[in-house]
Amino acid sequence: MKYAGFVDSLAASGTDAWAVHTRALQMKAQGEPVIVLSVGDPDFATPPGVIEACTRAMEAGATKYSGAGGIPVMLEAISMREEERLGVPVPQKNIVVTAGAQNALYVTMRCTLEAGDEVIILAPPYIMFEGVIRACGAVPVTVPLDAANGFAVDLEGLRQAITPQTKAVLLNSPHNPTGAVASPESVEAVLTICRENDLWLYSDEVYADLCYEQPYTSPYTMEGGPDRTVLIRSMSKSHAMSGWRVGWIVGPDQLCVHARNLLNSMQYGGSAFVQHAAAHALNNEGAAEAEMREAYRRRRDIFLQHLSGISGISILRPDAGIFCLMDLSALGVTGKKFSEDLLAAQQVSVLDGGAFDPSLEHHVRIAFCQPEDVLGEGAERIAAFVRGM
């Protein structure tokens, strides 16, 4: 049988990176004392109150078709949440509930891009960006972040990358994998570039609820922002709800109309009981959310403390999120070799940075999704491995 031409571009880049992670899980299943620092799936349980709210909703009959784009109780909770976070009005008509941020990215791009359009992504990018852009028939164009300057946006590089085919810029701040938070000035400059060139600004703010020192300033709050900015949001990390598949879009009226129509074709509405639980989480689980955020911050500090002063490696202190990057350039080893050898020698799995982008060939990504004592032990094993190199 024949398949559509675009399917060949769907296999996500970075698949090789997961080889070490997969091996680590196999070793662990065989009883080896493996410490898994390679995956960014929160280790916290979803707050019990969320599970209870889900059960209550199911018992109350929220088990039928729910309509595309979100049930009223969830739209209301998101509207309140975003207004509080952003400090600007976020009406319910400008919100569309999706199956996580990944689905939000696809729906947004499918509704705004034609085949052959270019989307500028800032490298190193989140592994799945390229796949979702290509799934929409568009082409990712990479502009490196300024690594020497804390992975800040290279505004000149961004300007130069714009061609007549450019349709959008995808900004991801707080950033996966570096944990860097873009300054309000650079966000404003990116928005200005988008306005000058009539581009969409997709703003992936999945980690905005996990900022440690400074809150993130979203382009949505800036003059001219709401007309062309599409916020991509998720409950996966902030509420330890990755498996519930809940996220949302905030965008212009007409985009939201198209997005709901597309979601009608794709899923004919999300799960109502999941949305009742998610709305409960947004409305009532602030304490649990803050506890997890504080735990991630402590884990970051512990990890960095254990590895400070180890010669050959350097770590950019992340301002947000659940990851950090370790620079191995001074050791002269690739992230791929380091991650393979580290797993073999010390039973610790980390992710090869080269899988995100060639610029990270000499980096590995570490996720803070383990309790403090396990993370500390993982850091000590990494230190021992580096000392022995």
Ligand SMILES: Cc1ncc(COP(=O)(O)O)c(C=O)c1O
């Ligand atoms: C930057 C970024 N965007 C989007 C996603 C997808 O999140 P979700 O689980 O909500 O689909 C992730 C997940 O790791 C991410 O890191």
